[in-house]
Amino acid sequence: MKPPQPFAILVRSLTAALLACAGLGLAGCASTTAGGAVGAERKQLLLISSQQLNQLAAQSYTKLQAEATKKGTLNTDPALTRRVRAIAARIEPHTAVFRPDAPGWKWEVNVINSKELNAFCMPGGKIAFYSGLIKGLDLSDEEIAVVMGHEISHALREHSREQVSQAIAAQAAIGVGAALLGWGSSSADLANTAYDALIATRFSRADENEADRMGLELTARAGYDPRAGIPLWRKMMNANQGGRAPEFLSTHPAEANRIREIESLLPTVMPLYEAARRRG
Ligand SMILES: [Zn+2]
Numbered sequence: 469m470k471p472p473q474p475f476a477i478l479v480r481s482l483t484a485a486l487l488a489c490a491g492l493g494l495a496g497c498a499s500t501t502a503g504g505a506v507g508a509e510r511k512q513l514l515l516i517s518s519q520q521l522n523q524l525a526a527q528s529y530t531k532l533q534a535e536a537t538k539k540g541t542l543n544t545d546p547a548l549t550r551r552v553r554a555i556a557a558r559i560e561p562h563t564a565v566f567r568p569d570a571p572g573w574k575w576e577v578n579v580i581n582s583k584e585l586n587a588f589c590m591p592g593g594k595i596a597f598y599s600g601l602i603k604g605l606d607l608s609d610e611e612i613a614v615v616m617g618h619e620i621s622h623a624l625r626e627h628s629r630e631q632v633s634q635a636i637a638a639q640a641a642i643g644v645g646a647a648l649l650g651w652g653s654s655s656a657d658l659a660n661t662a663y664d665a666l667i668a669t670r671f672s673r674a675d676e677n678e679a680d681r682m683g684l685e686l687t688a689r690a691g692y693d694p695r696a697g698i699p700l701w702r703k704m705m706n707a708n709q710g711g712r713a714p715e716f717l718s719t720h721p722a723e724a725n726r727i728r729e730i731e732s733l734l735p736t737v738m739p740l741y742e743a744a745r746r747r748g
Contacts, residue, residue, distance in 0.1 A: 500626040501566035505736050506681040508566060508625065510674075515633035518626060522592035525628075526574070529594035533578060541581040545599065552597050553577045555613050555692075559620060560593075562689040566624050566682060585707060589619035591628050605703045610687070610696030617683030617690075624682065627675045680726065681733060688737040691744035697730040 503509040536542035543549040556577040563570035573593035583600040590596075595616070602612060622628070671679070680697075688694040705724070 500629075501624050501682070504565045504682060504685050505740060506685045506733065508621075508678055508682050510678070512626070512630045513633045514626070514629055516629060518591070518629060521626075521629045521632065525590040525592050525594055529576065529590055529596075532580075532596065536578075536580050543579050544581040545579065548599060548602065549577075549579045551609070552579050552602070552612065552616075555609060555616055555690075556595060558690040558692075559613065559616055559686050562686050563620065563624055565685070565689065566621075570624055587615050587619055589616075589623045591623055591626060593620070593623055595619065605707060607700070607703075608696060610692045611700040611703070613687045613690060613692035614683060614694070614697045614700050617686035617692075618679045619683075620686060621679040621682035622671060622675065625675070625678055627671050627679070630675075631671070677729070680729060684730065684733050684737050685740065688741035689744055691741065691747075694730075694734065694737045694741055698727055701726050701730070 497511045497513055499509045499511055500514070501508050533542060556575065560575055561571050563573075570593070575593040575595070577595045577597075579602075580596055580598050582598045583604065584598045585601045585604055586596075586598040587601055588596055597612070597616075601607065601615070605611075607615070684694045684697060687696070
């Protein structure tokens with residue numbers, strides 16, 4: 469697709485902004501979160517606003533729900549939906565450790581009835597769990613909490629926003645960039661583009677590592693045993709070997725490394741878990 473002229477000009481000015489930002493540390497580079505106990509303060513390139521992306525994410529999420537409703541797959545197991553929502557409700561207040569605005573987000577949590585081993589949290593706190601992940605891997609509440617903490621952390625760090633920003637800066641993914649900046653076609657097309665971009669997001673290993681670390685801290689602060697990360701990733705590893713690699717794991721770090729990283733983080737997060745338990 470050939471970008472419309474104003475977009476090309478904008479990309480040039482954004483690229484200039486990027487260079488200035490890299491050279492001088494000006495606006496455009498910031499950390500979306502505070503560090504927490506695990507230290508999540510890496511500076512990020514952010515060329516679009518949270519509002520722009522969150523609005524698109526909300527539209528995409530609505531579309532996902534509408535499609536699931538049509539197929540009869542939305543929250544078909546009320547006990548499972550209650551369970552997943554209860555875990556989210558316990559984690560949400562603790563997101564304040566990383567960013568004070570997050571507990572006030574319009575969080576939504578739904579369960580899609582599907583064999584797929586998948587879960588995600590879109591920008592702005594729109595969470596979906598696929599029943600196949602929980603039932604197929606027989607996840608405990610603690611293990612669900614570890615997955616949820618991880619997915620929520622992608623949203624807190626605004627990894628999608630960072631990715632779109634990098635794409636704009638690289639003058640790639642023009643369709644998404646143009647859509648986000650309001651050029652081009654109908655709002656239906658816009659929602660589709662965003663849907664593809666947000667659902668099909670492939671995060672970098674660095675992003676995955678951040679989400680693991682922050683997610684484990686959230687898990688612990690919410691009073692879920694972070695040691696559950698170890699059996700969780702073993703289950704993931706087994707699913708992988710069976711050729712059933714969870715979709716959302718496809719670019720995730722090798723599970724064996726991941727287990728070692730979780731073990732190395734336990735001394736940092738176990739005291740948070742123990743404090744949460746003492747508070748009841
Ligand atoms: Zn991830």
